[in-house]
Structure formats: structure tokens, C-alpha cells
Amino acid sequence: MPEExxxxxxxxxxxxxxxxxxxxxxxxxxxxxxxxVEVHAIGAGAVNQAIKAIAISRGYVVAAGLxxxxxxxxxxxxxxxxxxxxxxxxxxxx
Amino acid sequence: MPEExxxxxxxxxxxxxxxxxxxxxxxxxxxxxxxxVEVHAIGAGAVNQAIKAIAISRGYVVAAGLxxxxxxxxxxxxxxxxxxxxxxxxxxxx
Numbered sequence: 001m002p003e004e005x006x007x008x009x010x011x012x013x014x015x016x017x018x019x020x021x022x023x024x025x026x027x028x029x030x031x032x033x034x035x036x037v038e039v040h041a042i043g044a045g046a047v048n049q050a051i052k053a054i055a056i057s058r059g060y061v062v063a064a065g066l067x068x069x070x071x072x073x074x075x076x077x078x079x080x081x082x083x084x085x086x087x088x089x090x091x092x093x094x
Numbered sequence: 095m096p097e098e099x100x101x102x103x104x105x106x107x108x109x110x111x112x113x114x115x116x117x118x119x120x121x122x123x124x125x126x127x128x129x130x131v132e133v134h135a136i137g138a139g140a141v142n143q144a145i146k147a148i149a150i151s152r153g154y155v156v157a158a159g160l161x162x163x164x165x166x167x168x169x170x171x172x173x174x175x176x177x178x179x180x181x182x183x184x185x186x187x188x
Contacts, residue, residue: 044142051141051181055166069163069188072149087145094163094188 011038014053016045023053027091028060031068035093039070042079042086050089057091067094105132108147110139117147121185122154125162129187133164136173136180144183151185161188 010030014023023039030037041050051070058068068091075088104124108117117133124131135144145164152162162185169182 044138047145048138048141048181051145051166051183052168055168055181058165058167069165069186071152071163072145073152074146074149087142087149089145092163 009036009038010034011040014039014041014046014050016043016049018046018049018053020049020052020056023049024056024060027053027057027068031057031061031066031091031093032064037091039089039091040075040077040086041089042077042084047087050087054089054091068092069094103130103132104128105134108133108135108140108144110137110143112140112143112147114143114146114150117143118150118154121147121151121162125151125155125160125185125187126158131185133183133185134169134171134180135183136171136178141181144181148183148185162186163188 012026027037039050041047054070061068071090073088075086077084077086106120121131133144135141148164165184167182169180171178171180
């Protein structure tokens with residue numbers, strides 16, 4: 001059995017054009033089934049949509065007694081064939 | 095003595111032009127003295143700088159055994175005399 005750090009994590013990729021309410025629904029769904037989800041975003045527009053989505057998703061799961069927090073870090077991502085530094089937002093239940 | 099929810103919270107206002115390493119230092123300073131800090135940002139560029147700052151600040155306080163998380167929400171802010179919806183990032187020690 002793998003250690004927690006090696007377990008497969010669901011990754012949601014968010015773009016500037018992503019709709020925050022839809023991403024929020026996806027976050028809530030993965031949180032309910034797996035307890036955590038990783039959100040990746042490259043660029044200011046995408047990071048902004050991702051943060052809005054996490055703020056909205058908090059409201060989606062609060063009735064189930066789930067209090068979501070996010071942990072931001074930098075991550076090297078491949079985007080359009082180029083290496084870019086993106087933002088990883090690990091969303092977890094507190 | 096006021097309840098926790100009524101206590102004065104330090105608020106850091108982040109702009110698109112803010113330098114993430116400087117904001118990160120400010121976040122780390124307030125965390126060390128007060129254990130939590132509120133970061134406000136309006137617009138995608140500012141939110142992006144704020145998230146970068148929080149990611150960097152995690153590294154500044156990890157040696158002290160502090161594991162930072164952030165809790166995003168929407169907040170009504172006054173900006174240049176206009177009411178705008180901004181993002182509030184509550185940064186706390188887990």
C-alpha cells in the first residue's frame with residue numbers, strides 16, 4: 001500500500017476561461033469522494049478563477065460539516081509544449 | 095474581552111504591483127506575532143501576487159514548525175471610492 005505522499009491525487013486544471021461555479025462543483029465532488037484535490041493554474045487570470053472557485057466550493061460543502069482550506073505552492077508545469085511555473089493549490093478538509 | 099471573531103485582525107492589502115517576496119515577509123511577520131493575517135486583493139493580478147506571496151511565506155515560517163493554510167472568500171471592498179468585490183485570503187497556522 002503506497003504512503004500518503006505517493007497516492008494518486010485528482011488534479012483539476014483551471015484556465016482563465018474556466019467558469020468558477022463549474023470548477024467549484026468539481027472541487028466539491030472530489031472533496032466528497034477523496035477528501036482532497038489539487039488545483040493547477042498558470043497565469044494571473046487562471047489563478048484568480050481558481051481562487052474564486054475554491055471560495056465558492058467552501059459554501060458547497062459546509063452543510064456537510066467540511067471546512068476547506070487551501071495550501072498554495074509553486075509547481076513546474078508543461079503548457080502548450082513549454083515549461084511554465086504554475087501555482088498548485090492543494091485543497092483539503094481541515 | 096472580545097470574542098475571537100470580533101478581534102482586530104491585521105489586514106495586508108495586495109496590488110498587482112506588490113512584490114510577492116515583500117508581501118511574504120510581511121505575512122510571516124504578522125503570523126509570528128499574531129498567528130493569523132488577512133490578505134485583501136482586488137482583481138486577477140492582485141490575487142495572483144497574493145497567492146504567490148502566501149506560497150513564499152510558507153517557506154519563511156516552516157523552520158519554526160508553522161504550517162500555513164489559506165481560506166479564500168469574497169469580500170466587499172472600497173477601492174478608489176468605488177465598491178468592488180475583492181478576495182479575502184485568511185492565512186492561518188494549521
